[in-house]
Amino acid sequence: MFLAGHPNHQLVFMRIWQTQPTYLTTAFRDFYEENPLNITRILDVAQDLKVRLQQVTLYIRSHGNREQILDALLEVRPFEFALDIAALASRREYLNLDKWLADHVGIHGAEFLHAVIAFLDAKMESEKASRMSDPVVESRTMALNPLTISIFLRVLRNSSSVMLSSDVDYCLEVRNACLQIHPRLMTLSPGSDVEPGFSVVTYSLEIEAEVDSIFKQMYDEQITIDEVIAMLQRNKSSSNPRDQEIFSCMLHFLFDEYKFFQTWYPARELAMTGYLFGSIIQFELVDYIPLGIAIRYVIDALNCPPDTNLFKFGVQALSRFESRLSEWQPLCQALLDIPHLLEVRPNLAGSIRRAISALDDGATSDIADFKPIFLDPPAVFTAIRPDRHDDALCTPPDEVSDRILFIVNNLAPTNFDSKVSDMKANFNTDYSLWFARYLVEQRICIEPNNHKLYLRFLDAIGARSLMQLVFQETIAKSAAMLNSDKTLQSSAERNILKNVAAWLGAITLARDIPIRHKVLSFKDLLLEAYESGRLVVAIPFVCKTLESASASKIFRPPNPWLMGVINLLVELYHFADLKLNQKFEIEVLCGSLKIDVESVEAASILRNRPLAETMAGPPLPDYVADIDALPMGGYDVTNLQTENQVLTLGGGSTDAHRALGSQIEVILADLTQHVMFNPQLVPLSSNSAFKRAVILALDRSVREVNIPLPPVMHICFSLCFLSDYPSSGGEICDNCLHLDT
Secondary structure, eight states: OOTTTOTTHHHHHHHHHHHOHHHHHHHHHHHHHHOGGGHHHHHHHHHHHHHHHHHOHHHHHHHOOTTHHHHHHTTOSSHHHHHHHHHHHHHTTSSOHHHHHHHHHHHHTHHHHHHHHHHHHHHHHHHHHHHHOSSOOOOSSOOOOHHHHHHHHHHHHHTTTTSOHHHHHHHHHHHHHHHHHOGGGSOOSTTOOOOTTSSOOOOOHHHHHHHHHHHHHHHTTSSOHHHHHHHHHHHHHOOOHHHHHHHHHHHHHHHHTHHHHHHHOOHHHHHHHHHHHHHHHHTTOSOHHHHHHHHHHHHHHHTSOTTSHHHHHHHHHHHHSGGGGGGOHHHHHHHHTOHHHHHHSTTHHHHHHHHHHHHHTTOOOOOOOOOOOOOOOOOSOOSBOOOOOOSOOOOOOHHHHHHHHHHHHTOOGGGHHHHHHHHHHHOOGGGHHHHHHHIIIIIITTOGGGHHHHHHHHHHHTOHHHHHHHHHHHHHHHHHHHHOHHHHHOHHHHHHHHHHHHHHHHHTGGGTOOOOTTTBOHHHHHHHHHHHTOHHHHHHHHHHHHGGGGGOSSSSTTOHHHHHHHHHHHHHHHHSOOOHHHHHHHHHHHHHTTOOTTTSOOOOTTTTSOHHHHTTSSOOOTTOOOGGGSSOOOOOGGGOOOTTOOOOSOOSOSHHHHHHHHHHHHHHHTHHHHOOOOTTSTTGGGOHHHHHHHHHHHHHHHHHHSOOOOHHHHHHHHHHHHHHHHHHTTHHHHHHTTOOO
């Protein structure tokens, strides 16, 4: 409770530290084991406690050592906890990490070195999993920055004589993983003999601006990819140091972008980048360790599911250097071990086996290059379209980001003004995209109770561009979760989506700010959800967003735009096969808007859509070969009314017809409750698409039959029915059902 942020936590922790310090450090360790991301909170509390104790003069005189709180945490076992504390403390300049690691190597020897290697391995695996997941999965641990990693690797290198022989190869493997996650740890300059992993490569702003301009021209198709490759070849062979620096910076830009391929790259730019990446390997622009890292990128991408961005990138890159496969037998074997790759590229297996054969014969195979591949499976929801960010993500320095995160972590109504002042002193508008993404991903999604506090905080910062970026990131997060299969299957993910929807409504509708149709169309979203069987995610999202209209002066009822969406929701409420919790969401929305769901007129959008469109949901079983063989009558599409026409009951103008029409309308409104499906008709009895088709067919049939007839036809039908049906027990009418005329 106190670690989670109780107002009196400082006094409690100070008293526990004075009386039972071991108990406090053990509690910190247990809190870390619950979630390694709690490490920031632990260090915040420890640092705050140190400052408080420094103010207690008598305590300092009696205990002397002001650093003993942090020192005690660094002695806690297992080593993983102490290493994580040390890494974060080093970033915040509370600790000299080099000296601390060297001291512990001297004390604990090989055991400590093995713990350091395992610690780095776990960190890199966590970051790799986060980057390669689709949708994005939050990292399980606090990420290490390249500078901190270089310190760890340098200490491991200097202590290799103490290391166990079994850990030597393990250490090299982990080092390569570090280089793959953070390519700035290796030098890519031509002919460089600098050992990778021990320093972080940086470039001047002028060089980075020129490289960024080159890539922008390539993506804008002002220059071709082949021209970029020719430029790289010229710069690599040049003796001019500036040309070599541009060459190295271009490769680093390309390697750095790998972490964004899975989530942020559109299909066109992804295919272009894959083509360029594969060409780097094809034309031998990298070698030795950088070449191995580049090939690792491709192999890891190809191991992703076939519908992901990374897999498409991997296929594109592989098609460029396929002619060099005969040079690397382990790579050929690794490709053969990826079954879904061979399904997508069935001709690749033969090419790889020929390459292995050529390698065994000492020859080089000549495999033709493949043309670029553009694969872009459409999203389920096209009604929500996030704006694309043209600006690159500008991440603040570690010390600045740590201060900003510390401010947000400790933000509360009681210290609001002081935290706003601290934020203004540390915040730069260049970091707006980074902060907006952090706020939406890490705070808004999981802290609905603090939405008002964060909105007030953003207002106090006063950066208009920041609010616009927060809106864009909210739309992007909403689109990602709506289209994710994980949201469809997990109630926890759907709760997160509702939190995002509530935030979206709070920053727009509640403030009388419209949500543009080209960004998000609520009606189209519901229709797409109905057709794709995703109402379980769409209805809560729409309802939670629209709830904020209750605080609006413009968008509250009877606003026509709002009521149009409400009418469609009510139609779903009455006529779609909704579960109780989905109906409850609609009832809650109407309650918050002070609307009676029973008094709202239902729209007729779904009921008047062509049957072919309504059947676009879950398909019928594969073994139903002939749809005409199903127990449904013929369907003449030419008799369908147009989209703008509404099927009215009792088209006559007489009072009798109007009365009859109103009675039948009442029955049809509750038609789903009266239609029973024989459970023996497996699997049709459990197929929601088939049920919707039957309900819609019955609804249309009744409406089409109930049309005004000439009086003589009414008289004839009444006399025949009253004279024949009672005496025949219904046999005549039952037989008539089997006649075609």
